Amino acid sequence: MARGETHxxxxxxxxxxxxxxPRAPGRLSGITVAVKDNISTxxxxxxxxxxxxxxxxxxxxxxxxxxxRNEGAxxxxxxxxxxxxxxxxxxxxxxxxxxxxxxxxxxxxxxxxGSAAAVAxxxxxxALGTDTGGSIRCPAAxxxxxxxxxxxxxxxxxxxxxxxxxxxxxxxxxxxxxxxxLLMEVISRYDPRDSTMQDRPxxxxxxxxIRGMQIGIPxxxxxRGVDPAVADRVRKAIxxxxxxxxxxxxxxxxxxxxxxAAYYVTCTSEASSNLARFDGVRYGPAPDYRKPWHEAFQEVxxxxxxxxxxxxxxxxxxxxSAGYHGKYxxxxxxxxxxxxxxxxxxxxxxxxxxxxxxPTVAWKIGGKSDPLSMYLADILxxxxxxxxxxxxxxxxxxxxxxxxxxxxxGRPFEDEQVMNAAFAYExxxxx
Amino acid sequence: xxxxxxxxxxxxxxxxADVSRETVTGGLKAASxxxxxxxxxxxxxxxxxxxxxxxxxxxxxxxxxxxxxxVCPTCMGLPGSLPAMNRRAVEYALRVAKALNxxxxxxxxxxxxxxxxxxxxxxxQITMYNRPLAEGGYLDIEGNEGEKRVRITRIHLEEDxxxxxxxxxxxxxxxxxxxxxxxxxxxxxxxxEPDLRSPKEARRLLNGLRTTLEYLGVFxxxxxxALRVDANISIPGSERVEVKNISSYKGVEKALTFEIxxxxxxxxxxxxxxxxxxxxxxxxxxxxxxxxxEQEHDYRYFxEPDLRPLQVRDWVEGIALPELxxxxxxxxxxxxxxxxxxxxxxxxxxxxxxxxEEMAPCGNPLLAATWVADTLQGExxxxxxxxxxxxxxxxxxxxxxxxxxxxxxxxxxEVLRRMLxxxxxxxxxxxxxxxxxxxxxxxxxxxxxxNVVREVIAECGDAVRDYRAGRGEALNxxxxxxxxxxxxxxxxxxxxxxxxxxxxRQGT
Numbered sequence: 001m002a003r004g005e006t007h008x009x010x011x012x013x014x015x016x017x018x019x020x021x022p023r024a025p026g027r028l029s030g031i032t033v034a035v036k037d038n039i040s041t042x043x044x045x046x047x048x049x050x051x052x053x054x055x056x057x058x059x060x061x062x063x064x065x066x067x068x069r070n071e072g073a074x075x076x077x078x079x080x081x082x083x084x085x086x087x088x089x090x091x092x093x094x095x096x097x098x099x100x101x102x103x104x105x106x107x108x109x110x111x112x113x114g115s116a117a118a119v120a121x122x123x124x125x126x127a128l129g130t131d132t133g134g135s136i137r138c139p140a141a142x143x144x145x146x147x148x149x150x151x152x153x154x155x156x157x158x159x160x161x162x163x164x165x166x167x168x169x170x171x172x173x174x175x176x177x178x179x180x181x182l183l184m185e186v187i188s189r190y191d192p193r194d195s196t197m198q199d200r201p202x203x204x205x206x207x208x209x210i211r212g213m214q215i216g217i218p219x220x221x222x223x224r225g226v227d228p229a230v231a232d233r234v235r236k237a238i239x240x241x242x243x244x245x246x247x248x249x250x251x252x253x254x255x256x257x258x259x260x261a262a263y264y265v266t267c268t269s270e271a272s273s274n275l276a277r278f279d280g281v282r283y284g285p286a287p288d289y290r291k292p293w294h295e296a297f298q299e300v301x302x303x304x305x306x307x308x309x310x311x312x313x314x315x316x317x318x319x320x321s322a323g324y325h326g327k328y329x330x331x332x333x334x335x336x337x338x339x340x341x342x343x344x345x346x347x348x349x350x351x352x353x354x355x356x357x358x359p360t361v362a363w364k365i366g367g368k369s370d371p372l373s374m375y376l377a378d379i380l381x382x383x384x385x386x387x388x389x390x391x392x393x394x395x396x397x398x399x400x401x402x403x404x405x406x407x408x409x410g411r412p413f414e415d416e417q418v419m420n421a422a423f424a425y426e427x428x429x430x431x
Numbered sequence: 432x433x434x435x436x437x438x439x440x441x442x443x444x445x446x447x448a449d450v451s452r453e454t455v456t457g458g459l460k461a462a463s464x465x466x467x468x469x470x471x472x473x474x475x476x477x478x479x480x481x482x483x484x485x486x487x488x489x490x491x492x493x494x495x496x497x498x499x500x501x502v503c504p505t506c507m508g509l510p511g512s513l514p515a516m517n518r519r520a521v522e523y524a525l526r527v528a529k530a531l532n533x534x535x536x537x538x539x540x541x542x543x544x545x546x547x548x549x550x551x552x553x554x555x556q557i558t559m560y561n562r563p564l565a566e567g568g569y570l571d572i573e574g575n576e577g578e579k580r581v582r583i584t585r586i587h588l589e590e591d592x593x594x595x596x597x598x599x600x601x602x603x604x605x606x607x608x609x610x611x612x613x614x615x616x617x618x619x620x621x622x623x624e625p626d627l628r629s630p631k632e633a634r635r636l637l638n639g640l641r642t643t644l645e646y647l648g649v650f651x652x653x654x655x656x657a658l659r660v661d662a663n664i665s666i667p668g669s670e671r672v673e674v675k676n677i678s679s680y681k682g683v684e685k686a687l688t689f690e691i692x693x694x695x696x697x698x699x700x701x702x703x704x705x706x707x708x709x710x711x712x713x714x715x716x717x718x719x720x721x722x723x724x725e726q727e728h729d730y731r732y733f734x735e736p737d738l739r740p741l742q743v744r745d746w747v748e749g750i751a752l753p754e755l756x757x758x759x760x761x762x763x764x765x766x767x768x769x770x771x772x773x774x775x776x777x778x779x780x781x782x783x784x785x786x787x788e789e790m791a792p793c794g795n796p797l798l799a800a801t802w803v804a805d806t807l808q809g810e811x812x813x814x815x816x817x818x819x820x821x822x823x824x825x826x827x828x829x830x831x832x833x834x835x836x837x838x839x840x841x842x843x844x845e846v847l848r849r850m851l852x853x854x855x856x857x858x859x860x861x862x863x864x865x866x867x868x869x870x871x872x873x874x875x876x877x878x879x880x881x882n883v884v885r886e887v888i889a890e891c892g893d894a895v896r897d898y899r900a901g902r903g904e905a906l907n908x909x910x911x912x913x914x915x916x917x918x919x920x921x922x923x924x925x926x927x928x929x930x931x932x933x934x935x936r937q938g939t
Contacts, residue, residue: 276554
């Protein structure tokens with residue numbers, strides 16, 4: 001096990017380089033898989049990109065880790081990430097930012113930036129990421145690979161260190177749609193330990209036939225803040241889908257206006273509760289036991305949580321507190337319901353929605369200094385998490401030499417259809 | 432431990448009504464401390480006796496095992512662990528809801544109650560908040576003035592936190608250890624309306640709950656820490672005080688009695704009762720004010736995202752209840768012809784009722800009832816002994832011997848005492864027949880007493896003269912003398928006949 005071996009990991013894609021051998025041969029035999037550092041690995045340090053968990057070695061494997069090891073995968077290490085998943089660039093890591101393989105001065109996107117960088121640079125053939133508000137799709141788009149956020153309830157979260165339980169899913173990342181689909185097939189096996197999971201395993205159907213498929217283009221996906229060059233690139237990609245026989249439908253998604261606010265209130269509220277257990281007593285650097293316990297816990301949390309994590313804990317604590325609960329958390333749930341209803345309404349008429357994954361290409365490391373402009377970058381990815389629907393980001397060319405992602409969103413539990421459309425596009429462009 | 436859903440808030444509307452009624456009928460007297468009325472509501476936490484914990488597969492049978500041996504990632508709250516519902520625990524809680532005549536919700540939902548405490552590994556407790564399992568039930572108890580209906584506000588399910596073990600002394604604490612064996616044990620919280628009017632009624636309510644839960648097979652009241660109570664107490668016209676940390680049946684009566692006396696003292700001195708939370712210190716039998724910091728909790732409840740809502744209305748309809756205490760009392764009176772008092776005593780404890788039913792076929796159910804409810808209970812209480820320690824076959828043999836009139840009541844009590852003492856000691860317990868034989872306690876045939884009778888007649892000349900002079904009570908004295916010398920082995924009736932015959936024979 002090693003950390004910070006820059007000669008082996010120049011992009012800082014990994015927090016821990018560790019070879020975890022397969023348990024049995026299977027569909028992933030001979031394949032190297034990188035695992036995001038918020039997914040528990042027995043005997044291998046799992047930090048979530050946070051100093052407060054440095055030294056924490058889980059005594060158990062996450063369900064997905066069990067599954068890939070039983071199918072022959074070799075795990076090559078634990079990938080870098082924004083602390084607890086809180087960020088869109090992997091700059092908020094307690095162990096330094098990851099670098100984009102296409103341009104090391106630029107961010108990888110996040111929070112699964114280490115996983116995307118590992119795959120895009122060839123250090124791993126596949127990777128597991130997690131997506132709470134775009135954390136798989138954003139780095140997939142910025143690094144030019146494929147990343148799927150599955151339907152909520154399709155992959156067990158057992159062993160995933162919770163950031164925002166009601167929003168997040170573990171998902172596959174790979175250079176090709178076929179690899180991504182294979183990994184998804186392996187990790188979607190039912191696990192009764194996750195009560196929010198449904199026993200509906202992913203059965204791939206990659207025939208590339210999208211003739212007659214109705215694809216909705218919500219005007220809001222190309223709205224304010226979207227880089228015109230990115231918008232242009234994505235419209236051309238959607239044109240490719242039309243050329244393959246899909247029917248394009250212009251439509252609207254008015255709930256987008258409230259989606260970002262609803263998302264940030266919900267995820268910070270859940271995070272404020274999930275992160276309460278990190279007080280230095282059981283994990284990470286120990287508190288000064290001579291002090292009164294309230295003070296000792298406070299000190300540990302002040303010192304070892306990064307600034308973005310502290311900010312989100314404070315926001316979430318406030319949003320849930322007496323007197324403000326109805327005004328913030330309660331309202332966010334109402335807005336969330338509107339987002340769900342918008343999707344349900346749209347999916348009565350169309351089979352998929354298409355648009356850009358991110359409003360821009362990868363920015364320079366340190367280029368976004370205020371947290372709000374970083375939050376705004378999530379506008380196109382968070383709606384899928386609020387509604388629990390599947391969404392994939394597939395590379396669709398470059399702008400100024402940097403990758404752009406096409407995002408395809410589908411009905412709940414139609415991850416197969418979403419992946420098939422991504423496959424059709426990928427093959428269509430190759431041909 | 433519900434902040435606003437407890438008897439506190441849920442009952443506050445009713446409490447206001449009670450207070451105003453008191454003001455109309457006896458406000459002045461209450462203010463001067465002349466009335467005995469107090470208003471009490473309870474929050475009762477009971478551990479359900481499922482085989483595994485509420486959200487993981489760990490065994491609940493931890494009491495005789497070392498600390499932190501019944502644990503897993505879930506009940507230790509390790510990062511990444513998830514709760515998975517134990518359906519048996521829900522079923523148990525629904526049995527209770529049904530037995531306490533509650534309205535079961537269409538859908539119940541778990542919520543997170545967020546607070547820091549070292550015994551709480553996740554930094555929150557999974558409980559139920561605004562969508563509990565059931566609301567609006569009742570339990571009938573024997574009140575201050577006859578039968579009384581105590582309303583149940585709500586019932587919900589939650590996880591028990593871990594257990595703290597403080598090292599050092601209260602004056603010089605050294606450090607605290609945490610044992611997670613208890614973490615995740617299923618608890619039900621039963622909240623009553625403020626319907627109780629005395630510590631005794633509170634105790635009776637607890638006894639009633641315990642009996643009901645034991646009949647339902649969901650609770651073992653003998654397990655250490657299986658029951659914990661918070662009580663809300665107020666004197667009409669004054670603020671309400673919450674007393675936490677009561678962990679025994681006797682403790683409830685003690686804590687409430689102390690707290691009422693304290694509040695009355697405050698009022699008598701012309702001061703105001705502060706609205707506050709107090710802790711019961713069992714060892715000293717007093718309540719002490721909790722630090723204000725502990726009262727300023729904002730639990731920031733929200734829906735537990737890792738669990739799905741429970742569809743409980745349909746579920747409860749499929750649950751069949753066993754015979755409950757009230758029904759069993761009726762049946763005992765009808766089937767065995769025993770008195771209402773005996774029926775109440777016998778049915779007041781599941782194991783006692785079951786013990787009696789094993790004894791009833793001895794030949795005389797009335798005799799069995801008296802012996803189980805009165806004699807045996809008295810002897811057990813004297814020895815602080817559990818009914819479970821009494822071998823039923825031995826006790827039944829004793830009753831059968833009594834039915835055959837081979838033993839006097841006095842001698843039977845003697846046999847019982849020896850038997851119970853042997854049970855307490857452990858080791859071999861002799862059968863009643865063996866004990867009788869060894870100690871010559873069996874009823875002796877009449878002739879065997881003739882010598883003693885003659886002796887007594889010879890020695891008690893005064894009494895004999897009185898008897899011959901027509902004073903009947905002199906005969907009782909003589910019977911007593913013979914009984915004394917035969918250590919109660921003689922049947923008094925038969926003895927009277929022998930004495931009379933002998934006196935008549937000598938008199939002629």
